[in-house]
Amino acid sequence: MAKHTENVQHSKPLNKRQRARWDQERKQSTRVLLIAAAAVGLAVLLIGIGLVIQKVIVPNKTIANVAGVEVTNAEYQQYRQIMQAQQAINLAQQIQQYAQYQLQGTEQFATDVTNYIAGLKDQNAPLDYAVLDQLINDKVLENNATAEGITVSDEELQQSLATKFAPANEVMNPVAPVTSTTGLTDTASLTPTPTSTPTLSEASNRVDSAVTTYFGTLREFIEETSTYGLATLPFDREAFKAFVLHQERLQLLRTKLGEKLVTEDQATKEIYADAQQIFVTANITDPTDPVTVTKWAQAKAKIDDIAAQLTDTASFTDVQVLNTNDNAVDNPATGMRPLTQFDALGITQPISTQEVGVIGKPYQSTQGWHIVLVHQRELRPSQTDLATKRDEAVLKWVEEKRTAAAVQRFPEPTATTVPPTIEPIPTTIPQPTTDPAAVTATPTGAVAPTEAVTPTP
Known part of the structure; x- marks a missing residue:
């Protein structure tokens, strides 16, 4: 049967004008596609460069050099964040105490808490040279203690922290100060009952449990109960525990160094x-x-x-x-x-x-x-006079070693800053005091003192 082709219309060949127009439109489309592809590629490249800078270059940037040992920005930032998190929760506890006894001065405390927590949001905050100097001094102490024959064993470290983290009903120090007759009944004993020293395993378990408890309290405050808008704590439990152990080791080094620099016969009697x-x-x-x-x-x-x-x-x-x-x-x-x-x-x-x-x-x-x-x-x-003289001797020793180490900071500060006092890690879960006399009002505008590097579990 013959095919019907009479209704099929064939396209006519393009004339020169039509072909020229078609070629021009095709070139324009290709150019647009190339420009769009280049823009996308450039955007991806910029994002990649930004991530590399943010995640690799900035954290690994050297911000100080201590006797040839570099201090990275990442190390400094974590040090700063853990300190600020502790300062925030300790100040919050003081606010509760002031509010409980209707004392003035909580406004400045609340501002400081807000600032500390806001600082936790920034993984690459500008250098606070007071914090950096404290970190540098820690490294100077640690680097030079061995040359003085001063070391701290893991057992000493665990036992020291276990003593600080002893349950409230245990008295680890049999010569704790007697400070008041308040609560004493007739002929009440003046002496706490000493407890036996825990084994290394018991001490390690106690420290681990206490750090876990305190870290949980810290995270709950920052992430759940805080009204200051921070979503997550910028460090985990392991980083926090490492910080606690390191600060306690430094404190034991300071104690041993002080004992070597100042003997008991140099104290007043x-x-x-x-x-x-x-x-x-x-x-x-x-x-x-x-x-x-x-x-x-x-x-x-x-x-x-x-x-x-x-x-x-x-x-x-x-x-x-x-x-x-x-x-x-x-x-x-x-x-x-x-x-x-x-x-x-x-x-x-x-x-x-x-x-x-x-x-x-x-x-x-x-x-x-x-x-x-x-x-x-x-x-x-006098143990009080001895402690004061030893603290002063250790500070002078660290300053001398720091000068000899030719410490560099990048960049160097333009103004002199005063190193902060590292707040010891609490050894008990922070609770409001029940003694009104223990709370001293701080004038509005004044910054109240903050307690480890050793945390309080």
Whole structure:
């Protein structure tokens, strides 16, 4: 059957004008495509360059040189961020304390917290030379301590932190200061009960648990409960733990260096004593109370009765136990302490003048009546004066070593800055104080002091 082709129309050949126009349009389309492709390629290149600068070049940029060892921007930024996160949460705790007791000065605190947290958002914040100088000083100390024969073992490090992170019901330091009679019942013991030193494994577990707890508190504050707008904490638990361990190692190095630079015989001397007391409170809440005289008379009668029971020094503890409200005196002696630690108890006078080993006569203080037995008394180097002199010696030593190391900062600051005080890592989860007297108002506009590099779990 024949095909019907009579309705098929064939295109006519382009004339010269039409072909020229078609060629021109095709060239324009090709040019547009090339320009668009070049623009996309340039954009991708710029983004890539930006990412390389942001993720590789800027973090690895050298910002300081300490005796030939480079300090990178990434190392500095993490150091700064962990410090600022701790300062933020500690200031927030102070705000709660000030608000609890309706004290003034929280406005400046809140501004500082806002600034600290805002700083956490910037992974490449401009150099704060005060922070950088503290980081440099840490490196100078660490780099030069070994030459002085000073090292810190992992066991020393773990045991030191385990002591700081001891549970609240454990007293790791058997000579902790006695500061007040507040809360003491009649003849209450003055001595905390010492606990055994944990094993290395126990110490390590305690430190790990405490750091985890504190880091969780820090992250919750920054990410969940904070009203300051930060989404995530810019460092993880492992980085935080490494920071805690490193700061504690530095602190132990400072302590050992101080002991080497300043010996005990270079400190001023003060009285130390090991004393035991039987205490009868006068239960006075208001000095103007008309029954005050009666209360004092009752307390005097009780102390006289107790004195009659004391036949010799051997009976002192037995009599103390019998006259203690809770009938429990685990360790009645105080251990050797500076005389100043007995100031708040009102018994420095009998402790400094009584004959050693002789039961004293009833002694009246502003708190009540006391019978004191001094077991030992001697002049010893003042630990307060010794600590001050050692701190000063370490600071001078670090400055001398830093000068010798020809430290460079890039760029060098144009103005002199004062290095900050590194805040120790808290050793307990921050809680508002319950003692109004412990909170001191800071005038508006003043910056309140911030506590590790060692954190408080």
